[in-house]
Amino acid sequence: MSRLTIKDIAKMAGVSPTVVSFVINGKEGVSPKTRKKVEEIVSSTNFIPNLSSRRLVLNKSFNISVVIKSTSNPFNDFFYFEIIQGLMEKNKEYGYNIVFSDLSDSSSNSSFLPDILERGDADGVIFLQQVDDLVLNSINKRNIPAVLIDSHSTQTFPSIKADYSIAAYTATKHLIDMGHNDIAFISSNFLPSFYSQVFAGFSKALGEKGGFLSPDWMCIDAIDGESAYDAMTKILSSPRRPTAVFCATDMFAISAMKCVKDHGLKIPEDVSFIGIDDIIISKYVEPALTTIKIDKKAMGTIAMELIVNKIEGKPAENIIVPSDCLIRRGSVKKIEYI
Amino acid sequence: MSRLTIKDIAKMAGVSPTVVSFVINGKEGVSPKTRKKVEEIVSSTNFIPNLSSRRLVLNKSFNISVVIKSTSNPFNDFFYFEIIQGLMEKNKEYGYNIVFSDLSDSSSNSSFLPDILERGDADGVIFLQQVDDLVLNSINKRNIPAVLIDSHSTQTFPSIKADYSIAAYTATKHLIDMGHNDIAFISSNFLPSFYSQVFAGFSKALGEKGGFLSPDWMCIDAIDGESAYDAMTKILSSPRRPTAVFCATDMFAISAMKCVKDHGLKIPEDVSFIGIDDIIISKYVEPALTTIKIDKKAMGTIAMELIVNKIEGKPAENIIVPSDCLIRRGSVKKIEYI
DNA sequence: ATGAAAGCGCTAACAT
DNA sequence: ATGTTAGCGCTTTCAT
Numbered sequence: 084m085s086r087l088t089i090k091d092i093a094k095m096a097g098v099s100p101t102v103v104s105f106v107i108n109g110k111e112g113v114s115p116k117t118r119k120k121v122e123e124i125v126s127s128t129n130f131i132p133n134l135s136s137r138r139l140v141l142n143k144s145f146n147i148s149v150v151i152k153s154t155s156n157p158f159n160d161f162f163y164f165e166i167i168q169g170l171m172e173k174n175k176e177y178g179y180n181i182v183f184s185d186l187s188d189s190s191s192n193s194s195f196l197p198d199i200l201e202r203g204d205a206d207g208v209i210f211l212q213q214v215d216d217l218v219l220n221s222i223n224k225r226n227i228p229a230v231l232i233d234s235h236s237t238q239t240f241p242s243i244k245a246d247y248s249i250a251a252y253t254a255t256k257h258l259i260d261m262g263h264n265d266i267a268f269i270s271s272n273f274l275p276s277f278y279s280q281v282f283a284g285f286s287k288a289l290g291e292k293g294g295f296l297s298p299d300w301m302c303i304d305a306i307d308g309e310s311a312y313d314a315m316t317k318i319l320s321s322p323r324r325p326t327a328v329f330c331a332t333d334m335f336a337i338s339a340m341k342c343v344k345d346h347g348l349k350i351p352e353d354v355s356f357i358g359i360d361d362i363i364i365s366k367y368v369e370p371a372l373t374t375i376k377i378d379k380k381a382m383g384t385i386a387m388e389l390i391v392n393k394i395e396g397k398p399a400e401n402i403i404v405p406s407d408c409l410i411r412r413g414s415v416k417k418i419e420y421i
Numbered sequence: 422m423s424r425l426t427i428k429d430i431a432k433m434a435g436v437s438p439t440v441v442s443f444v445i446n447g448k449e450g451v452s453p454k455t456r457k458k459v460e461e462i463v464s465s466t467n468f469i470p471n472l473s474s475r476r477l478v479l480n481k482s483f484n485i486s487v488v489i490k491s492t493s494n495p496f497n498d499f500f501y502f503e504i505i506q507g508l509m510e511k512n513k514e515y516g517y518n519i520v521f522s523d524l525s526d527s528s529s530n531s532s533f534l535p536d537i538l539e540r541g542d543a544d545g546v547i548f549l550q551q552v553d554d555l556v557l558n559s560i561n562k563r564n565i566p567a568v569l570i571d572s573h574s575t576q577t578f579p580s581i582k583a584d585y586s587i588a589a590y591t592a593t594k595h596l597i598d599m600g601h602n603d604i605a606f607i608s609s610n611f612l613p614s615f616y617s618q619v620f621a622g623f624s625k626a627l628g629e630k631g632g633f634l635s636p637d638w639m640c641i642d643a644i645d646g647e648s649a650y651d652a653m654t655k656i657l658s659s660p661r662r663p664t665a666v667f668c669a670t671d672m673f674a675i676s677a678m679k680c681v682k683d684h685g686l687k688i689p690e691d692v693s694f695i696g697i698d699d700i701i702i703s704k705y706v707e708p709a710l711t712t713i714k715i716d717k718k719a720m721g722t723i724a725m726e727l728i729v730n731k732i733e734g735k736p737a738e739n740i741i742v743p744s745d746c747l748i749r750r751g752s753v754k755k756i757e758y759i
Numbered sequence: 760a761t762g763a764a765a766g767c768g769c770t771a772a773c774a775t
Numbered sequence: 776a777t778g779t780t781a782g783c784g785c786t787t788t789c790a791t
Contacts, residue, residue, distance in 0.1 A: 086541065088768055099778045104770060114776060131540045135476035136768035139783050144473065146518065153506070161701075164502055168491070171523045178536055180484065182518045185509045198516055202469045203424060337705060344707065367675060369682065369707040426784055437762045442786060452760060474784035477767050 087130050096121045147179045148205035152186040161362045169383020195221050207390040228393035232386050235276040241389050241399040243382050246406040250375040251284025253407045254357045259292045262418030263327040267300035267318045270331035281331045300325050308338035315342035333358035333365045351416035370413030425468050434459045485517045486543035490524040507721020533559050545728040566731035570724050573614040579737040581723050584744040588713040589622025591745045592695045597630045600756030601665040605638035605656045608669035619669045638663050646676035653680035671696035671703045689754035708751030
């Protein structure tokens with residue numbers, strides 16, 4: 084027994100397929116009486132119109148592509164997963180198919196895009212985190228509606244970002260409020276826009292307090308857990324030890340904390356730590372990491388709204404999610420001056 | 422400028438659409454000469470046939486649905502993500518669209534299935550972790566090819582599982598080999614098949630050594646981090662303290678370790694811990710958790726193979742992934758008898 | 760080996 | 776308000 088078609092329903096209702104189509108799509112121009120009859124038959128037979136034929140005739144795939152860039156870094160996965168939850172939740176309102184691709188997809192063929200985009204099988208695409216400009220150029224050329232999440236690209240796509248300057252300011256300010264003056268700095272400068280935001284926020288907070296930057300304590304080339312660990316080793320080997328360390332990401336903080344513990348020092352008694360992101364794991368490290376929450380689920384939710392707007396031809400502005408939410412846990416000690 | 426169609430290519434090559442279709446799909450019955458001509462035009466124009474029309478005529482969606490059950494438990498997410506990576510990686514060979522749905526999808530309508538399955542828009546479905554029998558019954562009724570990952574369902578779908586009996590045995594054996602005799606047990610009995618496997622492996626290892634189970638140290642109703650914490654509290658309040666704790670999941674272990682630390686005890690000096698799963702976070706807790714690795718990426722890879730086999734009508738057996746891989750880290754102390 | 764033509768299930772213009 | 780009909784872009788049967 085194969086599935087019912089719109090023709091079957093039409094026959095059963097004694098009307099034409101057009102009428103059934105109108106009823107299904109909630110269009111005007113059907114008398115209340117026939118509408119009701121058709122609706123009854125549709126619901127009693129559990130009829131669902133074949134999506135493939137709609138795709139063909141409407142020239143719409145009902146797919147939204149979500150592309151993530153595969154890295155070997157498991158921390159990114161945490162970041163992704165929360166965004167994805169937001170995406171899926173919001174999509175329940177829209178009913179698209181959320182199709183995942185890994186950007187390394189494309190390494191196989193000559194193009195830069197995942198297969199689904201290459202074959203024009205997505206109505207829109209959402210990019211998670213950093214994307215190459217090459218990829219974005221391809222998207223532009225093909226005129227595929229796109230939005231960027233937490234990207235630091237210079238391209239002009241609607242994007243949803245955090246304000247890392249505010250986040251860094253809030254974090255540093257907290258350290259200062261807790262009595263810290265001697266604050267080390269660990270960041271990546273791999274993404275210039277990210278770095279400049281973070282540094283701006285950090286130095287603004289420090290400047291307000293009349294504090295200063297100690298070159299021995301400035302590490303700007305961390306890139307992953309390991310290099311953050313190394314950075315911390317270097318900081319600890321400097322003549323004076325900072326009372327607190329500001330880290331541009333929780334991932335850096337967690338690795339640097341490990342370094343401090345390996346040196347036999349106590350957190351937060353000997354050194355305090357603060358991060359940015361509030362990745363899931365931060366709650367579970369010892370001590371739990373004080374950090375600035377970047378609301379990744381909200382990023383997903385908003386991204387979904389933006390892409391649907393774009394697909395429907397409505398305007399879609401850039402959005403910046405609140406980035407000043409301090410999550411106080413156990414990694415920052417209050418210094419009492421007596 | 423709209424996209425090229427097979428007709429355009431046919432015209433350019435001076436042949437009929439049929440021939441182009443044959444060439445694209447690698448079918449016999451085209452002279453080498455025309456085949457070559459068509460191939461050249463196809464590749465020079467970057468022609469990719471419209472997937473929607475193939476979907477319609479072939480009655481195939483080219484979608485594989487991956488359904489995850491949304492829980493509030495972030496640990497599950499780690500588990501998912503590794504599986505998903507395996508799925509996506511393997512899918513590069515097949516080229517399906519991997520479409521994600523959250524099972525709570527269905528709460529909106531009267532059915533139990535995600536929309537994509539309800540409307541017959543997936544060629545197959547992969548279920549991650551536990552699924553209700555109600556859902557599986559619906560799948561059966563609709564004759565949708567399905568495979569189960571790490572499910573403890575009694576239904577007869579091809580499934581890819583870990584052997585938690587072997588895992589528990591390996592873990593407990595390691596504790597014993599490290600000199601432990603007094604071993605506490607924390608597990609969930611929520612999924613009977615999971616529980617019986619775990620208990621069987623645990624007691625087998627203990628029995629071989631002539632050890633015994635202390636009722637005070639048996640907790641079988643942990644269900645999440647919190648309850649595992651509580652279970653550990655109870656164990657610590659018993660007259661004698663175990664030297665080691667076996668935990669059926671890393672998540673239980675991590676929470677129970679927190680409890681032990683909160684009691685001012687040291688791990689592994691005072692109490693040793695072992696878990697099962699090797700979730701990402703286990704590497705980062707303090708001390709890093711010794712555990713049994715369940716290869717989740719492999720589970721994803723294999724699941725992809727199985728579902729494609731099923732879709733193509735080939736046989737698809739059950740697969741059990743190796744479950745005896747001990748990952749030694751810092752949470753188990755060797756007891757020296759002097 | 761190649762081409763003509765029907766048809767997959769729907770939508771939407773166009774009649775009535 | 777309702778029906779007829781022509782496609783959407785492919786695959787596939789059937790002629791040639």
